[in-house]
Amino acid sequence: MSKGDLISEGARSRVYRWGATDVVKILDVGISQEEAQREAEATRVAQSAGLPVPMVRDVIAIEGAWCLVFEYVVGQPLDEYAAENPGLMQEMAMRMASLHQAVHKVKAPQLRTVDEWLRTRIMGLELPEDALKDRALRTLDDLEDGDTLLHCDLHPNNLLVDDRGELYLIDWCNACAGHPWADVMRSYLILHLAKTSLPRDMLWLPEGFKTFYIENYLDDDTDLLPRVMKWLLPVALARMSEGFVHEEAELHKLLRGQEDM
Ligand SMILES: Nc1ncnc2c1ncn2[C@@H]1O[C@H](COP(=O)(O)OP(=O)(O)OP(=O)(O)O)[C@@H](O)[C@H]1O
Ligand SMILES: [Mg+2]
Numbered sequence: 001m002s003k004g005d006l007i008s009e010g011a012r013s014r015v016y017r018w019g020a021t022d023v024v025k026i027l028d029v030g031i032s033q034e035e036a037q038r039e040a041e042a043t044r045v046a047q048s049a050g051l052p053v054p055m056v057r058d059v060i061a062i063e064g065a066w067c068l069v070f071e072y073v074v075g076q077p078l079d080e081y082a083a084e085n086p087g088l089m090q091e092m093a094m095r096m097a098s099l100h101q102a103v104h105k106v107k108a109p110q111l112r113t114v115d116e117w118l119r120t121r122i123m124g125l126e127l128p129e130d131a132l133k134d135r136a137l138r139t140l141d142d143l144e145d146g147d148t149l150l151h152c153d154l155h156p157n158n159l160l161v162d163d164r165g166e167l168y169l170i171d172w173c174n175a176c177a178g179h180p181w182a183d184v185m186r187s188y189l190i191l192h193l194a195k196t197s198l199p200r201d202m203l204w205l206p207e208g209f210k211t212f213y214i215e216n217y218l219d220d221d222t223d224l225l226p227r228v229m230k231w232l233l234p235v236a237l238a239r240m241s242e243g244f245v246h247e248e249a250e251l252h253k254l255l256r257g258q259e260d261m
Contacts, residue, residue, distance in 0.1 A: 001018060001019055003016035003017070003018060003024055003026075003062075004016055004018065005017050011242075012027060012028050012031060012173075013026060013027045013028060014026050017072065018072075021071065021072055022057055022071060022072050023054075023071075024060075024067050024068070024069050025067060025068045025069075025070065026065050026067045027065055027066045027067065027068075028065065029064055029065045033059070033061075033066050035066070035173065036059045036066035036067070036068055037059055038111075038112075038175075039068060039172050039173040039175075040056045040059050040068055041110075042108075042172035042173075042175030043056045043068075043070075043172045044056055045106070045111065045149060045175075046103070046106070046149065046169070046172060046175075049105075049106040051099075051106070051169060052099070052166060052169060053168060053170065054168055054170060056070055057069040057071065073160045073168045073170070074162055074163060075161050075162040075168065076160065076161055077157050077158075077160060078156035078159040078160070078161055078167065079156035082205060082209070086204075086205075089205065089208050089209065089212075090212050092156075092161075093208065093209045093211075093212035093213045093216065094212055094213075096154070096156065096159060096209070097212070097213050097214075097215075097216035098216070099154075099159075099167055100151075100154055100183070100187065100217055101217060103149055103150070103154070103169070103183075104150075104180040104183070106148065107147050107177075108147065108148070108149035108150075108175075108177045109177055110177075111175055111176055112176055112177070113145065113176060113177055114150055114152065114176035114177065114179070114182045114183070115140055115143075115178060116176075117152070117174070117176050117238075118136075118234045118235065118238045121241040121242075122136050122137060122234060122237045122241065123137075124241055125237060125238075125240060125241045132233075132255060136234040136237045139230070139233050139234055140234050143181075143182075143230060143231060143234075144179045144181075145179060146178050146179035147178075148177065148178065149177065150175060150178050150180065150182060150183035151172060151174070151175055152175055152176055152182075152186055153171055153173070153174045153186070153190070154183065154186075154187045155187055155190045155191060156209060158170050181227060181228045181230070181231050182231050184214075184217055184228050185228050185229070185231035185232060185235045186231075186239075187213065188210060188214055189235055189236060191210035191213065192206070192250075193239075193244075193250060193251070194206030195207070196244075196249075196250050197246050197247075210261075214228075229261075232254065232255075232261075233255065236251050236254055237255070239251060
């Protein structure tokens, strides 16, 4: 089969139509077969648990690049959908929170732990001094473990809305097992950081998502927020290792406690 139209070009992959019913996600050359298999495995774990995810058909190689073949979801990323339908933003943020709660009802002891994933990223980070990294690693020593399924990249651009308004959760390449607060912290942080890349007149969108997402995930129990925020230091440092240059100043402010979320 040959690839069809390009659907999306991301930081580490491109997604194309693949026949009438599928898409192919072509990972950048250099991304290992193990990483491709890991994304496939996590997607299968989610699917077996009854979560709304596209079916994984295969892991294949095309011209030296590892690729995942998925069922094609005829839909639109939720960030685009919400921008076009501002009146639905609050409802969509609530549904994103419910879906995240559903993910966190699933056990996935077979996946790598979020502790290991965060530690690897933090240790690989180049910073002028090691104090912050040491503090983040010590923080992780004290945070709770777990064997809950974590998506670790749940934000509106990784949710597709189909023509019936159903949500599908894609892009399981970061999935781990661990404590749900790690995953909630990551979603909350990513929504906060959206302001570093969007024009001023679009900031209502991630800000609204951020507020309604966290309130609904925590079922309005605001006492829980400080427990989620205990994950900020390791999660924010690990985020820095992803190399999104436009986010760096905001991440430094958050890490120095100069900015609230
Ligand atoms: N199964 C699918 N059906 C329809 N469209 C899809 C599907 N999977 C991915 N896409 C499209 O491709 C885009 C990118 O997919 P995905 O989020 O998996 O990759 P990415 O964000 O580029 O990932 P990475 O961070 O791994 O580089 C999605 O926003 C969506 O538009
Ligand atoms: Mg994505």
